[in-house]
Amino acid sequence: MRLLHTMLRVRDLEASLSFYTDVLGMRLLRKKDYPGGKFTLAFVGYQDEKDGAAIELTHNWDVDDYELGNAYGHIAIAVDDVCAACERIKAAGGKVTREAGPMKESTTVLAFVEDPDGYKIELLTEKE
Template identity: 65%
Template sequence: MRLLHTMIRVGHLDRSIGFYTEVLGMRLLRRKDYPEGRFTLAFVGYGDESENAVIELTHNWDTAEYELGSGFGHLAIEVEDAYQACDAIREKGGQVVREAGPMKHGTTVIAFVKDPDGYMIELIQR
């Protein structure tokens, strides 16, 4: 068994694909429209789905915005240098909401960025 993907609903698919590919450096792995259901699925990730967990971006054509709720926490991405990653994300228009630095009560260097729909992404320095 292995984790295949995490699905998040997005209000503007192209904007979200742009964030995950251009700002976070993932690849668009596949995208498919389902006209009868009025939705599109796009899968993004750092490697092929056969070997890596990915993110499924679900765009329901008639919904432009979602309430995120209080149950979901964040996605986490390992980075070589969290300080440098924050600078690069900011330069590409991404929103850093917690600058890189040691986590509270620990020594692991982390940072948080927010995607265009408000989902939090933790950067964890290797």
């Protein structure tokens, strides 16, 4: 078994695609409209889907807003340098909600950014 993708419902597909591709540097892997179901699926990721997990962005055409609830935590992304990643994200118009710094009671350096729908994304330096 392997992890295929994580699905997020998004209000504005173009804003979300811009964030995940232009700000976080992912690639649009595939996108398809489903007129009968009134939704669009777009898959983004750093690798081809055969090589790694993706994020499925689901845009339901007739839905204007979602409640994130309190069960969702975050998606984690490994980066070489958390501070530099935050600077790149801010320069590209992204929102950093927790600047790079050590995790409480740990030496792990992390930061959090937020996508256009408020989903949290954790940036971590990949462990050896």
